[in-house]
Amino acid sequence: MNPADLPPELATPTEPALLAAVRAIAQGPLAEQAFAIDRGAYPADVMRQLAAAGAMSAHLPQADSTPGDYGLAIAAMAEAAKVCGATGFMMWCQCVAGLYMQASGNPALTGERLARHVGGETLGGTGLSNPMKSFAQIEAFLLKATPVEGGYLINGTLPWVSNLGPDHYFGAIAAVFEDGASAGREMMFMLRCDAPGVALKACPEFSGMEGTGTYSVHCKDLFVGSDDIVADPAKPYIARIRGGFVLLQCGIAAGIIQGAIDSMWAVEGQLGHVNQYLEDRPAELQAEFDALVGRIMKLAQTPFDTSTDYFIDVLDARAHGAELCLRAANSALMHQGARGYLMSSEVQRRVREAQFVAIVTPAIKHLRKEIARLSAEEMPV
Amino acid sequence: MTQPSRQPASASVGALSHIYGEVRDLPLAAPITPVAVGQPFRQYICDACGYIYDEAVGDADSGLAAGTRFEDIPDDWYCPLCGVTKSDFELYEAPSIDALRAQASRSAPVWNAATRHQAGVVIVGGGRAGWQMAEALRALDATLPITLVSACAADVYDKPLLSIAMARQMDLARLVKETGADAARCLNLRLLAHTDAVRICPDTRTLRTTRGNLRYDHLVLAHGAQAALPPALPAALCWRINHLGAYQRLRAALGEAGKDVVIVGAGLIGSELANDLALGGHRITLLDVMTQPLARWPSEQAGAPLLAAWQDLPILFKGGVQVASVEKLGTRYRVTTACGQRFAADQVIAAAGLATPPRLAQSAGLAWNHGIAVEPQGLQTSVERIHALGDCITVNGQASRFIEPIARQARSIAAAITGAASVPYEAKPNVVRVKTTTHPLTLH
Numbered sequence: 001m002n003p004a005d006l007p008p009e010l011a012t013p014t015e016p017a018l019l020a021a022v023r024a025i026a027q028g029p030l031a032e033q034a035f036a037i038d039r040g041a042y043p044a045d046v047m048r049q050l051a052a053a054g055a056m057s058a059h060l061p062q063a064d065s066t067p068g069d070y071g072l073a074i075a076a077m078a079e080a081a082k083v084c085g086a087t088g089f090m091m092w093c094q095c096v097a098g099l100y101m102q103a104s105g106n107p108a109l110t111g112e113r114l115a116r117h118v119g120g121e122t123l124g125g126t127g128l129s130n131p132m133k134s135f136a137q138i139e140a141f142l143l144k145a146t147p148v149e150g151g152y153l154i155n156g157t158l159p160w161v162s163n164l165g166p167d168h169y170f171g172a173i174a175a176v177f178e179d180g181a182s183a184g185r186e187m188m189f190m191l192r193c194d195a196p197g198v199a200l201k202a203c204p205e206f207s208g209m210e211g212t213g214t215y216s217v218h219c220k221d222l223f224v225g226s227d228d229i230v231a232d233p234a235k236p237y238i239a240r241i242r243g244g245f246v247l248l249q250c251g252i253a254a255g256i257i258q259g260a261i262d263s264m265w266a267v268e269g270q271l272g273h274v275n276q277y278l279e280d281r282p283a284e285l286q287a288e289f290d291a292l293v294g295r296i297m298k299l300a301q302t303p304f305d306t307s308t309d310y311f312i313d314v315l316d317a318r319a320h321g322a323e324l325c326l327r328a329a330n331s332a333l334m335h336q337g338a339r340g341y342l343m344s345s346e347v348q349r350r351v352r353e354a355q356f357v358a359i360v361t362p363a364i365k366h367l368r369k370e371i372a373r374l375s376a377e378e379m380p381v
Numbered sequence: 382m383t384q385p386s387r388q389p390a391s392a393s394v395g396a397l398s399h400i401y402g403e404v405r406d407l408p409l410a411a412p413i414t415p416v417a418v419g420q421p422f423r424q425y426i427c428d429a430c431g432y433i434y435d436e437a438v439g440d441a442d443s444g445l446a447a448g449t450r451f452e453d454i455p456d457d458w459y460c461p462l463c464g465v466t467k468s469d470f471e472l473y474e475a476p477s478i479d480a481l482r483a484q485a486s487r488s489a490p491v492w493n494a495a496t497r498h499q500a501g502v503v504i505v506g507g508g509r510a511g512w513q514m515a516e517a518l519r520a521l522d523a524t525l526p527i528t529l530v531s532a533c534a535a536d537v538y539d540k541p542l543l544s545i546a547m548a549r550q551m552d553l554a555r556l557v558k559e560t561g562a563d564a565a566r567c568l569n570l571r572l573l574a575h576t577d578a579v580r581i582c583p584d585t586r587t588l589r590t591t592r593g594n595l596r597y598d599h600l601v602l603a604h605g606a607q608a609a610l611p612p613a614l615p616a617a618l619c620w621r622i623n624h625l626g627a628y629q630r631l632r633a634a635l636g637e638a639g640k641d642v643v644i645v646g647a648g649l650i651g652s653e654l655a656n657d658l659a660l661g662g663h664r665i666t667l668l669d670v671m672t673q674p675l676a677r678w679p680s681e682q683a684g685a686p687l688l689a690a691w692q693d694l695p696i697l698f699k700g701g702v703q704v705a706s707v708e709k710l711g712t713r714y715r716v717t718t719a720c721g722q723r724f725a726a727d728q729v730i731a732a733a734g735l736a737t738p739p740r741l742a743q744s745a746g747l748a749w750n751h752g753i754a755v756e757p758q759g760l761q762t763s764v765e766r767i768h769a770l771g772d773c774i775t776v777n778g779q780a781s782r783f784i785e786p787i788a789r790q791a792r793s794i795a796a797a798i799t800g801a802a803s804v805p806y807e808a809k810p811n812v813v814r815v816k817t818t819t820h821p822l823t824l825h
Contacts, residue, residue: 267431268481276485283485288585309740316579316589323594339431342462368591375532375577375591377607378616379627380634380728 016072021053022079026087034084037211038349042165044123047090050080051120056094059248059303060102060118070244070300074251081255082262083346085353086209088252089360090125093163093170095248097124100171100230101190103241108227109190124170125163127191127217128245129361131173135238136362136370143174143219145187151225152176152187160203162214168193170217173234188234189224197222208352243314244303246362250296253321253357256350257289260328263347264335271335280331285324292320308374315374319367322358329354425451426473430463433473499526500596502798503588505578505741506603507531507561508624509540510771510787514601517788517795519568525799527570528597530590532604533626534574535561541784541816543628544653547661548818553629578604581745583764599798602742602753602762602769606735606782611704614645618707618714619731622654631728639663639695640727643716645704647674649815651732652687656817659694666724668716672700675815678824683815690820699724735782737773750778758805760794768794776808783811 030046037043050056059073073095081088098117101109116122133139143156154174161170172191176183193200200215231237264282268275275281296317302310329351333340340347358364422437434440434454439447442461445454451470459466502518504511507529515527529535537559542551565572573592580589581600588595608621620631635642639662644651647669655667667674673684688698702718707729716724737752748754748763752775755761760768770790772782786808793806815822 265478265481268485269476270426270431272481272485281485283482288582291582291584312579312740320589336431339462342430344462371579372575372577372591375579377621377627379630380618380620 016075018054018058018072018076019079022050022055022076025049025053025055026080026083030080030087031083034087034346034349035344037084037086038208038352040210042211042213043087043090044165046087047094047123047163048120050076050087050091051094051118051123055080056091056120057098057118059095059244060098070247070303071297073248074254074296074300077248077251078254078258081252081353082259083255085252085256085350085356086212088255089209089356090163090212092248092252093125094123096126096128096245097163097169097171097190099241099244099248100126100188103237104230106227106229109230123163123165123168124190125161125168125213127158127161127170127172129160130158131186131234131238132242132361133366134175135235136366136373138366138369141173141175141186143172145174145176145224147176147178148223151223151229152189154189154191154197154219154222154224156219158217160214161217162212164193164200164213164215164217166193166200168213171230172217173238185233186235187232188230188237189228190230191217191219191222191224192228193217195222207355208349209356239306240304243299243305243311246311246318247296247299247303247314249357249360250318250321253318253325254289254293254296256325256353256357257285257321257328259346260325260332260350260354261285261289263332263340263350267336267339271337275335278331278334280327282335285328285331289324289328292317292324296321312371312374315362315367315371318362319364319371322354322364322367325354325357420450422448423451424473424475425470427460427463427465428469428471429465430460432460432462434470500586500598501526501528502599502601503527503595503597504529504601504603505588506605506771506773507533507535507572507574508603508605508771509784510603510605510773510791511535512537512564513787513791514603514770514794515568515570517791518798519570521795521799521801523569527568528573528595529565529570530573530576530578530588530595531561532575532577533624535564535572536625537561537564538625540624543622543625544650544657544816545818546628546632547657553632556625578741579744581741581767583745583767586766598766600767601794601798602767602773603771604738604741604773606737606752606772606780608731609734609736610731611645611733613704613706614729614731614733615707618709619645619729621731622650623735631730634728635661635663641713641725642666642728642730643668643714643724643726644730644732645669645716646732646734647671647698647700648677648732648734649675649813651730653816654730654732655696656691656694656819659691659696660818664695665697666716666726667696667698668702668704668718668724669698669700670703674698674700675822675824678813681822681824683822683824687817687820687822690817694819735772735780737775737780742773751775752780754778757808758793759797759803760790760806761797768797770794779808781808781811783813785811 033043055076058076059068059070061068077088077091080091101114130142134141142158143154145152145154169190169192173186173188175186197220199218203214203216261282299314332347333351336347425434436450439445439449440461443458454467456467504514511529515529518527536557538556542556561572561574577591578588586597608623610616622628641664642658643666644655645668647667652674655665659665674687675683705719706717708715714726714729742749742753745764753762753769753773755769755774757776760770762769771787790806793804796804813824
C-alpha cells in the first residue's frame, strides 16, 4: 500500500514500542536513581528492566531472524542517557558485550549464554579500551595470552572496565606470546569476573558516574578455554565489528545533548531575557544535533561496512557527538545559572557526563589521531 | 519545565539548613489539610532559584501534603532549595515549547553563530592551488583572516621538477623553495599543517578537521587529486608520485645504485618518471594497456619518436598489457600481467591517472561530475560560499590538471570572495609540455 494513500495520522511512522518502553523506565525508576548512580549506586534492577524490554539487543539479529537495527539501539540508549548518562554508557557496555558474543559464531557463546545476556539475566561489559588504542598505535597491549593445552593462560591488568560485578563478564583482547616472544597476533575472549585468577579492584574515585561498576581487572594465570573464545586471531573480527562498536556509543552522546537542550528550554520562560546573550542557544544546538542524528542514523544502516571511508565517517560522527555534548552541557549550565549548579541538579551532572563522553575511549583526541592515520595515503615501506 | 527531583531537593534542604544555621520545626504531627476542590492544581515558581512548587505534589519535606494549595501554605514556609520565603514565589504557567522557540527566534540577532566572529576564508590544500588562492586573496585584502589547512607540511615547491630532478641532478632538499611556515608568515595567514580536513558542515559553515573545527565565511577547496589505484595494484606495494613527500620517500627507497623499477602507466607522469629515473641509472620496465606511450593524444603520434629517443636508455616499454597482480617476494616485487608475463622489480610505481578524492565534496553534498563540479566562470560549487580550484575540479565534466590555469582560477575566486570587480575564469585548451628530457614534447 502506498503510504500517501493513508490518512495522515496513519501514514505518520509510529514510534517503535521499544522507545516508549525505555522512556517509561528512564523517566520512572531511572530518574529516581540518577543522582544515586552518579554518586556510586550500580542500578542492577534498572539495567535488567532495560535489557528485558529489549533496549540492549535491538542491534542484534532478532529471534524471528529480522536483522538487528543499530539506529533503534542508539535511539533506545539515548532515551536513557537523556536522564542518566552513566546508564546510557552501561547500556553501551551491555550492547557491545552482546555483539561480541553474537558475532563470535562460537556456539558456546551464541546459545544459552547470549539469550541470558539479551534478557538481562546476566550482565557484561567491554575491556576493549586498551586494545582499540593498541590497534590505533596509541598504546601497547596490557594482557598477554600464552597458549596451553586446550586454551590460553592470561596475565596482566586492565585499568578500568565498566558494567562489571562479581558475576559479570566482558570482552577482552590479549596479545599472544609463544615461547616468550610475540606471536604477532591477538586473541579475543569473554573474561568471566568469577573465574579463578581474576580479581576486581575498586578504582580511585571519579568526578562522576561512580555507579558504572568500573573496576580494574587483574588476571593471574587465568585459563581461557574454547568456550570463551570470541575470535582468534582478533584483528579480522575487530575490523568487522569496529564500525558498530563506535557507532553505538553515539547513543550516549545523543541522550546527553538532547537532555541538555531540554534543560535550556526549561528555563527559557524565566531567563530567556538574559539567556539570549549566550552562545550556543537551544535552537542552534538542536539544528546541529538533528543534522548529526540524521548522519548517525544513515551510518547505522550499514554497521558492518569495513571500508576505511565508512569508518572515518563513524569516527567523525562520534567525535562530533562528543564535541556537541561538551558544548550543549556547558551551555545548559550557563543557561540555568545557579540552579543548574546545585549538587542536586541534573544540569551540572550532565556537564560531568559530557566530559566523560569526550574522554572515554575513543576520546576526541584518539578519534582525531585515528582519522589522521586512516586518511594518510598508504605507500610501500 | 523539568522539576528538580524530590530526592535531590531533600538532599539540598539539609545542606541549605546548615548554611542558614536554622532547623526546620514544622508541625508534622498536624499536617495542613489539602483543600483541593475542583480547581486544577497550579504551580508556583521561586523567583530566586527556579524551584517549582507544584500543588499536586506538595513539599513533603516541609510537611506539605500533596494537594496543598499555595495560598494555604504558612507564610513562614520557605523555598526548600534556596531558602527565600513564600512571597518570592509567583504563579507559574509552563509556556509551550513552540511559544518559547518563537520568542527566542524573535529576540535573536540577525547574525547567527557562523557570523558571530569573522571566520574569514578557509582554504583546504597546501599545494600550488592552495597557496595561489591565498596569494590572490591577500593581494586584494590585507586584513582578511585566511586559514590554510594542509594534510602535509605545505612546503612550497614546483611539482614539475619531480619529473626532471634526476636529469638536473637536483639536491632533493633544495626542491623546497620556502617552508609552509615561512610562506604562512609572509602572507599573514594561519597554517594548520599536517591536518586532515574531514567533513564540511554547510549548515553551520564549519570545516571539521583532525585538529579541531574551523568556522568559515568562505571555503575554498584546493586539495587536488590522488593517484588512481587500479584494484590489481595494492597501495602498500606501489608508489604513487603526486607530491614531494612520496617522491622523496621513493628516492630514498631506490638509493644510489641502479634498481629495477616497474612503472604501470605510460601517460604523462609515467613517461616522465621513466625518462628521469632511467637517466638516474635505474632499469625501467614501463607497462601500459595501450600499444604506445602517451596514447591519450592519438593525433600527435608522440609514442614512436619517444621510444626511438629512449633506445639508448634502460627503458623497456611493454604496450598492450594489463597488470593482473603485484606481489611482494622477499624484498622484491613481482608484477604479473593478465597475459601471464612476469616482471621482477625492486620498486613498483603506479601512474594510472588521477582522481579527485570524493570525501569532502560528498560530505557537503557538492555536485559531482568526475570531480567537484564548478560553475565555469566563477568556480563556485553547487553549495553557496564554497569554491574550488585546481586538480580537484571539473568544468562541464572535464578536469584540467595543469599548472597554468590555477593562478587564473585563484584570481577569479578571490575577486568573488572579496567583492572586487569580477574576473571571469576562462577555460582554455592547454598546451602540454612533456618533460621527457631526452625527447621533450609539446602536446596539444
